[in-house]
Amino acid sequence: MVLKWGKDYCCDTKGIKMELKVEKHETLIIRPRIKMWMARAITIVLLWTSLVQLIALGELLGPSLLRGMPYCFSSPSVDKFLAPAKAVLPPKRIYRNNGYLLVSCNGGLNQMRSAICDMVAIARHLNVTLIVPELDKASFWADSSDFKDIFDVDHFITSLRDEVRIIKILPPKIKKRVELGLLYSMPPISWSNISYYENQVLPLLLKHKVIHLNRTDARLANNGLPAEIQKLRCRVNFNALRFTTQIEELGRRIVKVLREKGPFLALHLRYEMDMLAFSGCTHDCDSKEEEELTRMRYAYPGWKEKVINSELKRKEGLCPLTPEETALVLSALGIDHNVQIYIASGEIYGGEKRMASLLGEFPNLVRKETLLEPSELMYFQNHSSQMAAVDYLVSLESDIFIPTYDGNMAKVVEGHRRFLGFKKTILLDRRLLVNLIDQYYNGLLSWDEFFTAVKEAHAYRMGSPKRRIIIPDKPKEEDYFYANPQECLQLLDEPLEST
Ligand SMILES: *[C@@H]1O[C@H](CO)[C@@H](O)[C@H](O)[C@H]1NC(C)=O
Numbered sequence: 456m457v458l459k460w461g462k463d464y465c466c467d468t469k470g471i472k473m474e475l476k477v478e479k480h481e482t483l484i485i486r487p488r489i490k491m492w493m494a495r496a497i498t499i500v501l502l503w504t505s506l507v508q509l510i511a512l513g514e515l516l517g518p519s520l521l522r523g524m525p526y527c528f529s530s531p532s533v534d535k536f537l538a539p540a541k542a543v544l545p546p547k548r549i550y551r552n553n554g555y556l557l558v559s560c561n562g563g564l565n566q567m568r569s570a571i572c573d574m575v576a577i578a579r580h581l582n583v584t585l586i587v588p589e590l591d592k593a594s595f596w597a598d599s600s601d602f603k604d605i606f607d608v609d610h611f612i613t614s615l616r617d618e619v620r621i622i623k624i625l626p627p628k629i630k631k632r633v634e635l636g637l638l639y640s641m642p643p644i645s646w647s648n649i650s651y652y653e654n655q656v657l658p659l660l661l662k663h664k665v666i667h668l669n670r671t672d673a674r675l676a677n678n679g680l681p682a683e684i685q686k687l688r689c690r691v692n693f694n695a696l697r698f699t700t701q702i703e704e705l706g707r708r709i710v711k712v713l714r715e716k717g718p719f720l721a722l723h724l725r726y727e728m729d730m731l732a733f734s735g736c737t738h739d740c741d742s743k744e745e746e747e748l749t750r751m752r753y754a755y756p757g758w759k760e761k762v763i764n765s766e767l768k769r770k771e772g773l774c775p776l777t778p779e780e781t782a783l784v785l786s787a788l789g790i791d792h793n794v795q796i797y798i799a800s801g802e803i804y805g806g807e808k809r810m811a812s813l814l815g816e817f818p819n820l821v822r823k824e825t826l827l828e829p830s831e832l833m834y835f836q837n838h839s840s841q842m843a844a845v846d847y848l849v850s851l852e853s854d855i856f857i858p859t860y861d862g863n864m865a866k867v868v869e870g871h872r873r874f875l876g877f878k879k880t881i882l883l884d885r886r887l888l889v890n891l892i893d894q895y896y897n898g899l900l901s902w903d904e905f906f907t908a909v910k911e912a913h914a915y916r917m918g919s920p921k922r923r924i925i926i927p928d929k930p931k932e933e934d935y936f937y938a939n940p941q942e943c944l945q946l947l948d949e950p951l952e953s954t
């Protein structure tokens with residue numbers, strides 16, 4: 456069976472119902488599942504945002520960005536009757552300032568993205584002034600980009616001004632104190648609830664006037680937070696964080712080239728050297744590669760786990776799928792062999808040689824480098840976070856998104872696609888898959904048995920509405936807030952709120 460592609464979206468005249476035809480006889484009706492608060496917030500945001508920006512955004516992300524919203528826009532008609540207007544900003548929130556919060560994000564782009572959302576929510580709740588977050592320049596990716604090189608910093612500041620004051624640099628008096636070395640730095644305890652920030656961090660802020668949070672990953676719990684905090688995390692993620700015009704422009708160009716040829720699947724093939732070295736996953740690597748990856752792991756002091764049994768780890772579902780495994784799984788999922796597959800990743804370990812089997816099965820594999828001229832990529836090439844931002848945009852837009860590992864990008868894009876109307880994201884059950892793959896390779900399963908087992912196992916892993924799994928005291932094992940921000944989505948089993 457082959458996955459049939461139909462019209463990928465359509466808005467009816469009132470914009471109430473939208474259809475996504477996935478298979479020939481199967482029509483999935485998507486109703487606006489966004490709660491009323493979000494609809495209201497979005498309406499306000501749309502008013503604030505200058506129309507020029509709206510039109511530009513609309514061109515890039517098309518109706519699908521707006522799919523989750525209660526209206527449908529198409530840029531040509533917006534173009535016709537709306538001339539560029541001055542931005543209408545929300546009124547500033549007036550509050551007694553409890554101090555200044557400096558934050559240094561750690562990790563790659565998507566880890567930092569969710570951290571920024573957390574930090575805004577914390578600053579809002581503590582009534583402090585947030586300084587535009589500093590991004591990690593020393594992580595594995597070694598990207599020198601600042602916040603303003605990746606995100607539209609002015610939009611970030613102004614669109615949130617009814618919640619929290621955000622400024623680009625510390626006021627001179629406070630800055631002088633910091634320069635004298637009088638800065639209180641601390642890493643907040645990870646996965647904390649808001650009481651921790653109220654009881655432990657606020658007193659320090661009141662005492663020192665400014666504090667520096669020097670780690671930001673997973674600093675807020677997934678669950679047990681007031682609804683307004685969860686909603687603010689979403690508002691930052693889906694409205695306030697917008698990439699720079701240059702990045703959006705590049706993403707738009709890639710999507711346009713892909714769309715001209717039809718539907719496309721975005722494959723976040725996390726078969727990259729850092730991932731393999733870090734995780735110790737060397738399945739199907741030769742001894743030279745194994746050695747190289749191990750050497751790299753020992754070279755990074757931040758990577759704590761050094762002695763790793765690759766096969767054991769793989770059996771537990773903790774390894775990214777290899778390109779060969781991915782080819783087999785995509786076939787078993789019934790993905791059309793001629794569909795365009797956009798590789799949303801950096802350099803694949805082992806290069807062309809390693810990609811041969813995937814390319815053999817799916818000849819329409821494309822990458823940024825094959826779709827664009829070198830000159831178009833030149834200014835982004837040395838900035839891995841900017842390249843990752845482009846992949847993020849293309850992945851949001853894709854008809855199907857499949858990550859081969861559940862890292863930060865996989866999770867944040869999954870959540871964002873849920874927000875955009877539960878766009879199809881196939882969440883691979885790697886533990887089960889490697890087991891099935893081994894049985895198939897060993898002749899214990901026929902292709903038909905393999906195919907049926909893979910299909911059945913993933914029937915309910917398509918990114919459709921569901922509740923987050925909560926595991927008390929095991930935040931790393933439960934569902935991640937940003938992968939399924941259910942507080943910001945209208946789930947199917949809930950009646951629409953009549954507010
Ligand atoms: C923050 O300000 C609001 C009023 O805007 C007030 O109700 C709240 O108690 C303040 N919270 C803190 C932690 O200062």
Ligand SMILES: *[C@@H]1O[C@H](CO)[C@@H](O)[C@H](O)[C@H]1NC(C)=O
Pocket residue numbers: 640641642669670
């Ligand atoms: C954060 O600050 C604490 C306290 O000053 C320090 O011990 C720690 O090494 C810092 N961590 C990072 C990642 O800079």
Ligand SMILES: *[C@@H]1O[C@H](CO)[C@@H](O)[C@H](O)[C@H]1NC(C)=O
Pocket residue numbers: 648649650651679
């Ligand atoms: C917040 O966390 C603290 C300590 O981890 C815990 O004692 C408290 O019950 C939590 N509060 C809520 C509202 O979950």
Ligand SMILES: *[C@@H]1O[C@H](CO)[C@@H](O)[C@H](O)[C@H]1NC(C)=O
Pocket residue numbers: 833834836837
């Ligand atoms: C990117 O980095 C490489 C190696 O450091 C350098 O040779 C090249 O000029 C840089 N390209 C741009 C556009 O800055």
